[in-house]
Amino acid sequence: MNNITNFVELSIIDINHEGQGVAKLDNFVYFVNEAVTGDKVIARIVELKKNFAICSIEKIIEKSIYRVDKKCEYFPKCGGCQILGFDYQEQLKYKCNRVINDFKKARINLENVQVNNTLGMDKPFRYRNKTAFSVCKNRGKVQIGTYESNSHNLIDIDTCVLQDEICDKVVLATKQIFNKYNVNTYDKVLNKGNVRHIVIRQNRDKEIMLIIVTNNKELENSKKIVEEIIKLVPQIKTVVQNINSKSTSKILGYKNKILYGAGTLVDYIDDLKFIISPHTFFQVNPNQTEKLYETAIDYAEISKDDVCFDLYCGIGTISLMAARKAKKVIGVEIVEQSIQDAKKNAINNNISNTEFFTGKVEEVLPKLYKKNIRPNIIIVDPPRKGCEKEVLKTISDINPEKIVYVSCNPATLARDVKLLVDSGYILKKIQPVDMFGHSTHVETVVRLCRQNH
Numbered sequence: 001m002n003n004i005t006n007f008v009e010l011s012i013i014d015i016n017h018e019g020q021g022v023a024k025l026d027n028f029v030y031f032v033n034e035a036v037t038g039d040k041v042i043a044r045i046v047e048l049k050k051n052f053a054i055c056s057i058e059k060i061i062e063k064s065i066y067r068v069d070k071k072c073e074y075f076p077k078c079g080g081c082q083i084l085g086f087d088y089q090e091q092l093k094y095k096c097n098r099v100i101n102d103f104k105k106a107r108i109n110l111e112n113v114q115v116n117n118t119l120g121m122d123k124p125f126r127y128r129n130k131t132a133f134s135v136c137k138n139r140g141k142v143q144i145g146t147y148e149s150n151s152h153n154l155i156d157i158d159t160c161v162l163q164d165e166i167c168d169k170v171v172l173a174t175k176q177i178f179n180k181y182n183v184n185t186y187d188k189v190l191n192k193g194n195v196r197h198i199v200i201r202q203n204r205d206k207e208i209m210l211i212i213v214t215n216n217k218e219l220e221n222s223k224k225i226v227e228e229i230i231k232l233v234p235q236i237k238t239v240v241q242n243i244n245s246k247s248t249s250k251i252l253g254y255k256n257k258i259l260y261g262a263g264t265l266v267d268y269i270d271d272l273k274f275i276i277s278p279h280t281f282f283q284v285n286p287n288q289t290e291k292l293y294e295t296a297i298d299y300a301e302i303s304k305d306d307v308c309f310d311l312y313c314g315i316g317t318i319s320l321m322a323a324r325k326a327k328k329v330i331g332v333e334i335v336e337q338s339i340q341d342a343k344k345n346a347i348n349n350n351i352s353n354t355e356f357f358t359g360k361v362e363e364v365l366p367k368l369y370k371k372n373i374r375p376n377i378i379i380v381d382p383p384r385k386g387c388e389k390e391v392l393k394t395i396s397d398i399n400p401e402k403i404v405y406v407s408c409n410p411a412t413l414a415r416d417v418k419l420l421v422d423s424g425y426i427l428k429k430i431q432p433v434d435m436f437g438h439s440t441h442v443e444t445v446v447r448l449c450r451q452n453h
Contacts, residue, residue, distance in 0.1 A: 007058060012039040015094055019082025019440045020054070030055050034076055036086045037094075038064025066090045071125070072161050078146050080162065081438040088437065092118040095442040096432050099410045103430070106414035108421060114429045119291050124437035128162045129267075130284045132199045132251050133171065135178070137185045142178040144171055144198060152189055162438070166235050167200045170208060173232035174198055180228070181221045186214075191247045194219065199242075199251065201276060203267040204286055208236040211278050212259075213244050213251060219259075226259050237261050240278050252279060269293060272320050274345050279337060281314050285435045292406065292433045292443055293321055299404045299429060299447035300377050302326045309368075309375040309400075311361045311391065312382045316342030316354065318406070322379065323351050330373070331356045332364045362390040369398055379404045386412030389419070396423040403448040408435075410444055417446060424451050 010023035012035045021035025023043075029052040032043050040062035043055035066087040075084045083091055096118045103110060121127060133144045136154050145157035159168045178185075178195070186193035192215070199211035210229065212219060219225070219241055226239045238261025244253030256263065256278055265276040269290060276282055283289035296318060302308060302325040310319040313331030315338050323329040323346070331354065333339050339358045346354045357364050361382075378400045380387060386409065395403065403425060407413035410432075421427055429447040436442075 006045055008043050008045065008055070009061070010035075010041055010043050010055075012037055012041065012064070015083060015086065015440070017098065017440055028053070032057060034085065036064050036067050036083070037090065038066050074145075074155055074157055074160075077148050077155055078157065079149050080146065080160070082440050084438045086438075088120070088124050091437065092120045092434055095434060095440075098440075098442060099413075099430060099432050099444050102410040102414040103417070105411075106418040108414060108418055108427065110427075110430075113427050116429070116431045118432040118434050118442070119288070119295070120434045121285075121288060121437055124434075125161050126164055127287065127437065128160075128164075128284045129202045129286055130200065130282070131160060131163045131167060132197055133157065134197055135183075135185050135195045136187070142175060142183055142185060144175045144178075163200070164202055164206065166206055166208065166233070167202060169233050170200050170210060170229075170236065171198075173229050174210070176232070177225050177228045181225055183225070184220065188247075196244060197251050199278070201265060201278075203265045203276065206235055207265055208233065209261075209265050209276070209278070210236050210239045211242050211252070212239065213242045213253070215243075215245055217243055217257075222259055230260065237265065238263055242278055269317055270321070272317075272345075272349050274315055274317065275341050275348070277337070277341070279335075280341065281338065282317075283435065288433060288435045288443075289317075292435065292445065293318055295431050295433065295445045296379060296381075296404050296406050297321050297325070299431075299445060300379060300402060302377060306376045307374070308377040308379065309365075311365065311378065311380045311387075313342060313356065314338050314381070316345050316356065318379055318381060319354055319356070320346060320349055320351055322377075323354050326377075327353065329354045330368070330375070332361050332368075333358065334360050360388075362388040362394075365391060365394045369394055374398060375400050377402045377404070379406070381406040382412075384409040384412065386416050392416055392419045392423075396420065396425075399450065401450050405446045405448070407444050407446075408441065410442060413444055413446065417448070420448055425449065426451055 012021035014022040020031040023030040032055045042059040044058045045053045047054040143156035145155045184194040186196040194216045197213040201209040239259040241257040243255040306326045308326045308329045310331040313333045319331040339356045342356045425448040431445045433443045
């Protein structure tokens with residue numbers, strides 16, 4: 001682009017996958033932080049690339065009809081919500097369009113595919129059952145919050161509009177008691193100190209697990225600290241010290257020490273109960289989780305004679321829901337603790353028609369195939385990177401009647417669906433689900449069927 005100036009007047013036509021407003025002018029693309037579709041702005045160019053520019057808003061000339069009050073004093077610095085200033089109903093449309101666009105980029109024909117509107121939340125605030133915060137000291141005072149993007153500056157947070165008010169009380173109480181005992185906090189620049197993070201988990205009964213992540217094996221004054229925090233917030237039913245001594249961006253380490261209570265919570269999906277430990281992967285939005293998994297089970301159309309594979313099964317959430325309808329369900333998961341929990345969850349729910357295997361899906365699935373174990377239905381719920389090619393090839397070789405794919409990344413979902421379609425499957429349905437309101441993330445469930453089914 002030639003003759004560029006520091007300021008430019010722009011009309012925002014879309015929002016990208018990072019939550020930035022998108023504008024085009026003279027065949028050049030601008031990404032504008034905090035802008036929403038329909039805004040007209042004077043933008044300041046803060047970073048210029050060959051094919052695009054990143055901008056901040058200098059002045060809003062005309063507010064979009066989709067711009068709403070942000071309802072949070074920490075937005076956008078906190079980074080937890082990318083599109084908090086965007087009307088919620090428009091967020092749902094945006095997420096559906098994002099899924100459609102990723103499928104089109106993958107060259108998947110959607111002409112005969114049922115693409116449903118995004119399943120949204122009735123109440124898109126205070127929905128999270130898990131939050132994690134960093135802990136540090138500033139001028140001798142303990143602060144709990146989140147780091148600004150690309151910064152060592154921690155934003156001290158007292159409330160988060162995405163978590164329950166009880167969890168706000170946990171943050172305030174923990175901060176108060178940490179300051180009372182002058183807790184030694186971790187310095188991520190110097191890689192020394194002790195308390196690094198707190199993680200708060202909550203079940204449907206509003207019982208709390210507090211996880212205190214430390215750099216060292218010991219937490220000084222731990223008994224007094226725990227007693228006094230619980231006195232302030234009696235909903236805390238268990239406190240766990242997690243030890244993470246590595247210089248890493250990962251929050252949790254591998255070792256846990258129970259400081260109070262059982263070290264676990266029990267939570268529910270529908271009427272199925274699940275054991276939740278500090279490391280357990282469990283969807284963070286309980287109400288939407290039921291919609292997501294019910295959609296997956298509905299798309300699978302399971303009958304009492306069906307054998308079903310649940311790949312990347314975690315602690316067996318989808319497996320146990322499917323097992324109530326199927327002849328047998330086989331789950332595969334790489335995390336040993338998750339498989340142990342899945343087996344316990346099956347026993348606790350009086351479900352006996354499940355079998356769980358530990359290992360990489362790309363290694364376990366071919367072994368099951370060679371043993372001539374043939375499912376009618378395969379459900380996959382992989383991590384963000386999607387399925388390994390070996391997994392998709394083996395699924396095609398197994399040739400089940402139906403495939404249900406649950407995804408947290410529409411780009412890798414579209415990539416994998418394209419391979420399945422090219423191997424002979426027909427894409428029937430796409431259902432986006434909003435699990436993470438006010439962020440750009442979207443979950444999606446798709447249904448594929450064998451051509452002759």
